[in-house]
Amino acid sequence: MSKEKQKEFLTLYKPIHDSFERFCRARAYSEMPYADLMNESLLLAYQKLDQFNKSASFLSFLIGISIRLLANSRKKKRTERIPDQQLFMNFPDPSGQFDKQFDVELLHKALAHLPQLQREAIILFEINGFQIKEIMNIQHSTEASVKQRLSRGRKALKQIISKELDYNTDGKL
Amino acid sequence: MKDEQLLNSLFELARKEAPKRSFEEIEEVFYKQVSLQSGLSSATLFKYISLNQLILLLISALISSYILFRSPDSSDNKQEEIPLVDSLISEPIYIDSTPAESRIDSSFDKAVKDFSDKKTSTAPDFPPTGKKQTQEKEQSPILLHADTFALREDKIRADTIQLKNSIPERIQVAKADTDQETILSGNSEKTINLTLKKEDNLGEVEYFNETLEKYGFSIKARTKFSSGDEFLAEYFCHFKHAEGLNFKLFGSGFDQLEIILSLNAKGEVIHFKYRFNQESFTRDIPLKLSGKKSYFYGKGFSGMSGSTNINIEN
Numbered sequence: 001m002s003k004e005k006q007k008e009f010l011t012l013y014k015p016i017h018d019s020f021e022r023f024c025r026a027r028a029y030s031e032m033p034y035a036d037l038m039n040e041s042l043l044l045a046y047q048k049l050d051q052f053n054k055s056a057s058f059l060s061f062l063i064g065i066s067i068r069l070l071a072n073s074r075k076k077k078r079t080e081r082i083p084d085q086q087l088f089m090n091f092p093d094p095s096g097q098f099d100k101q102f103d104v105e106l107l108h109k110a111l112a113h114l115p116q117l118q119r120e121a122i123i124l125f126e127i128n129g130f131q132i133k134e135i136m137n138i139q140h141s142t143e144a145s146v147k148q149r150l151s152r153g154r155k156a157l158k159q160i161i162s163k164e165l166d167y168n169t170d171g172k173l
Numbered sequence: 174m175k176d177e178q179l180l181n182s183l184f185e186l187a188r189k190e191a192p193k194r195s196f197e198e199i200e201e202v203f204y205k206q207v208s209l210q211s212g213l214s215s216a217t218l219f220k221y222i223s224l225n226q227l228i229l230l231l232i233s234a235l236i237s238s239y240i241l242f243r244s245p246d247s248s249d250n251k252q253e254e255i256p257l258v259d260s261l262i263s264e265p266i267y268i269d270s271t272p273a274e275s276r277i278d279s280s281f282d283k284a285v286k287d288f289s290d291k292k293t294s295t296a297p298d299f300p301p302t303g304k305k306q307t308q309e310k311e312q313s314p315i316l317l318h319a320d321t322f323a324l325r326e327d328k329i330r331a332d333t334i335q336l337k338n339s340i341p342e343r344i345q346v347a348k349a350d351t352d353q354e355t356i357l358s359g360n361s362e363k364t365i366n367l368t369l370k371k372e373d374n375l376g377e378v379e380y381f382n383e384t385l386e387k388y389g390f391s392i393k394a395r396t397k398f399s400s401g402d403e404f405l406a407e408y409f410c411h412f413k414h415a416e417g418l419n420f421k422l423f424g425s426g427f428d429q430l431e432i433i434l435s436l437n438a439k440g441e442v443i444h445f446k447y448r449f450n451q452e453s454f455t456r457d458i459p460l461k462l463s464g465k466k467s468y469f470y471g472k473g474f475s476g477m478s479g480s481t482n483i484n485i486e487n
Contacts, residue, residue, distance in 0.1 A: 021192045107183040126184040158176040
């Protein structure tokens with residue numbers, strides 16, 4: 001019985017694996033190792049599989065669980081953080097596209113400076129391709145709030161990224 | 174426009190980025206985790222339970238030994254906190270007659286010294302009417318640098334306060350202990366030490382205010398808790414007294430506020446002093462003073478940055 005449940009769960013998960021990993025990598029950056037977030041979210045989602053409404057999006061269900069896990073970990077005031085470089089260096093890049101990795105890393109780093117809800121909204125909208133209505137359900141917010149977060153988040157990101165690039169160009173310490 | 178294009182290209186890269194962990198890797202970890210959760214062997218289960226029981230035994234042994242062998246109250250002049258209500262009322266402490274180091278600037282000191290020669294304005298309501306704290310407008314004296322303070326004041330709204338828990342038992346116990354006395358040298362016969370900690374809930378803050386009112390102050394206080402009511406973020410109190418006191422105190426991001434009331438033989442307050450975060454106490458504040466003081470702690474503030482605005486009323 002449990003094996004069947006495990007199979008069912010993994011069948012639901014397989015198509016959304018890439019998207020979920022992208023979300024976790026962007027969202028967990030500088031807060032916790034994204035692999036831990038993924039593993040814990042999956043385990044919790046498996047335990048709560050009975051609560052999942054099969055007509056709804058499994059990715060939304062999984063992302064909602066991840067968000068709550070992150071919120072709980074913040075409340076516990078974890079101080080363990082993996083330094084940026086270590087996060088970057090530990091994962092081999094088979095594609096060999098080093099420059100692109102650096103750019104995505106820059107984006108994740110900039111996203112980490114945003115307030116939590118703005119960061120989530122931007123990741124869900126821009127990276128995971130969620131609609132505003134879907135984001136409203138995940139964040140339990142109004143449409144206006146989500147739009148405001150996206151607008152303010154993008155504005156802040158532009159400023160952060162341009163500062164980062166200036167810093168890198170100038171080479172100042 | 175350039176930034177917009179750059180941002181869009183970064184998002185495009187992030188969307189198309191290949192996963193770092195394959196689905197097979199995730200699957201393997203998932204199976205391991207599930208089997209760990211559900212497949213505990215009886216030996217492991219027994220070991221787990223035994224270990225838990227051992228830990229519980231140790232903890233209960235420690236607690237009972239602490240209770241049995243705890244030393245009695247000494248006549249030392251140490252400030253002790255009541256175990257169950259450690260955040261609210263502490264036993265009175267011996268107050269050294271030599272003045273403690275004051276962190277109040279010279280203008281405040283001068284105001285305290287000179288104030289005895291000045292007349293006060295119209296006396297505030299006394300005895301306290303016992304009304305709940307409201308957001309009534311009040312005529313404040315002419316103050317220097319009032320704008321910053323007014324801005325902070327506006328941000329504290331009583332309607333945002335949510336009562337966390339009501340702990341009537343805790344409040345009751347604290348009340349019984351407030352009348353403990355310490356005989357001191359000097360003019361004051363006894364002192365009452367009140368403590369407000371950032372972990373306190375609304376009920377405890379209200380009790381703190383009520384205790385001050387019990388000793389003759391008219392209090393108008395406002396509090397602001399952090400989101401989720403995790404801790405007390407801001408505390409504002411407007412102290413008034415029949416003697417003419419008109420003092421506003423504001424603290425933000427503090428860990429602890431202590432107020433020491435000095436009482437005469439009749440049990441009436443003659444002066445008081447306070448401190449935030451166990452720094453030095455202020456000098457004794459007379460009951461005819463008028464002024465305000467703000468304290469900011471936490472992120473963005475390196476230590477205390479108090480702003481003194483003292484007004485001596487004629």
